Amino acid sequence: MGNEPQVAVIGAGIVGLCTAYALLERGVEVRVYEQGVPGNGQSGGLWRIFRHAHDDPRLVEATQASRTAYAEWGERLGVEMVSGDGAVALGPSAERRLPLLQRLGVPARRIDAEELAQCHPLLAAYDGPAVLDEGGGSIRTTATIQALTAMLGDRRVGDEVIGIRPLGERVEVRSGGSTHTYDRVVVAAGRGSAHLARTVGLSLPVQHAAHVRLTFAVRGQAPARLATLQDSSGEFGETGIYAAAVPGNTAYALGLSQTTEAREDASLVSSGELGDLAARAGDYVRRALPGLDPEPVDVRHCWVTLLPWGEDGMAVWESGGLLFPAGHNLWKQAPALGRKLAVAAAGQELDPVLTPSSRLGAPTTLSDATVRR
Structure with a gap:
């Protein structure tokens, strides 16, 4: 590896x-x-949606920076990190967000039923409000995780971190088999970040929950183009659907934005709710996506970490050389967030927009929020 590392990162999710x-x-x-296996915790699964649409303009700008970084890194590492198929959003909320996207230079526009059918050939007939985000697409999660992990080489340690603490101007990290000190430490351990934060006296205001995503096979020949989907229209019986294609467009994966509640120790209040969400997802496919076989071919259960000011909320807490990023839907934000964390970990000031008091990702009005307490 060469020189002794100056910075430690805890967690090899995105x-x-x-x-x-x-x-x-x-x-x-x-x-x-x-x-564990890199990218197999909260970052796990075959796909994610890349979209620019948010209520907070600062988050739209952060997403633009991430889209640029994904393109740069993908070209450099020789992988497609985000598809070029676009992101489709259905319903009045899509139209409501459109002026902000256009004002910030995002290539997004209203589309009619004919164009909708072209970019999403699996969808049943729909003639309501529809918006196409041309810079959106399906995140190639597996290829991205593999490419970034390969770049680490022997910089990755397959061990559990037991404890962290500030030690003078350094930070000590104790894992199962070693003890080292660093100039800075970034704790990006997903559900485990709150536990490690408590060891240094920080209480992260996170709510843990779980959700389920199902993958369905495409009937017949895979379409050449298959945009991602967010459906808040209610036209097909649900208002919180998100879906994206796997590489090759031979399958389409889908979930509901609803999650099942967890206690403070992250135990589920009712694990049966995950089955209910899976059944609703299958019913939605039967109604809305006749181009899919309604029997799922894959399932993914996953933890999520939510901040109190909104489902897209994100922030970074600092304490004595330690940085604790937290939030939900971070696949869209990870490259730009990673670059800002790297600046702070290298000794410069953390971007003020990432401080908790900035409430990055907070909806513009309470009625727009899906706030979980």
């Missing part, structure tokens, strides 16, 4: 990997701790 790669971009040596 935020941790993007932070590590951004540090290497800056010439800063890094060590990444991950006890």
